[in-house]
Each structure stands twice: as structure tokens, then as C-alpha cells.
Amino acid sequence: MPDDLYARLRDEAHGSRRSIGAAAIEILQSKLRERGDLTVGELLKRARKVRARAVRPAMVSVADEIRADRER
Numbered sequence: 001m002p003d004d005l006y007a008r009l010r011d012e013a014h015g016s017r018r019s020i021g022a023a024a025i026e027i028l029q030s031k032l033r034e035r036g037d038l039t040v041g042e043l044l045k046r047a048r049k050v051r052a053r054a055v056r057p058a059m060v061s062v063a064d065e066i067r068a069d070r071e072r
Contacts, residue, residue: 001009013023032038038046 009020009023009027012027013020016023016026018026028040028043032040032043
């Protein structure tokens with residue numbers, strides 16, 4: 001989660017005397033009620049798709065790095 005978004009969520013939670021998790025759930029439920037067309041399950045499904053498309057740096061195992069060093 002981006003730092004600025006987390007800070008805003010933390011401030012919202014503090015202002016309403018709730019935990020960060022409770023504040024996040026309330027915000028999500030409120031937005032879903034406004035939209036009316038998404039269930040929590042559908043929202044999670046969409047979030048997983050976005051996450052799967054996100055560009056991630058290639059992960060190199062430690063063993064691969066050691067082998068590459070030995071080959072040099």
C-alpha cells in the first residue's frame with residue numbers, strides 16, 4: 001500500500017476511533033453500497049487481476065547468484 005494512502009487511512013481510523021482494519025472495511029463497504037454492482041468477492045477478484053498485471057522485478061534466487069559468480 002502506498003505510504004500516502006496508508007497515512008490517510010491511519011488518520012481516518014484515528015479520527016473515528018477505529019482500528020485501521022475496521023476503517024478500511026467501512027470505507028470499502030461504503031463504496032460498494034454506492035456502486036451497488038460489486039460484491040466484496042467481485043472487488044477482490046478485480047484487485048487480484050490488477051495485482052497479477054502489475055510489473056514486478058524479476059526475482060533471482062541466491063543459488064542462481066552464487067552460480068553466476070562462480071562462472072565469472
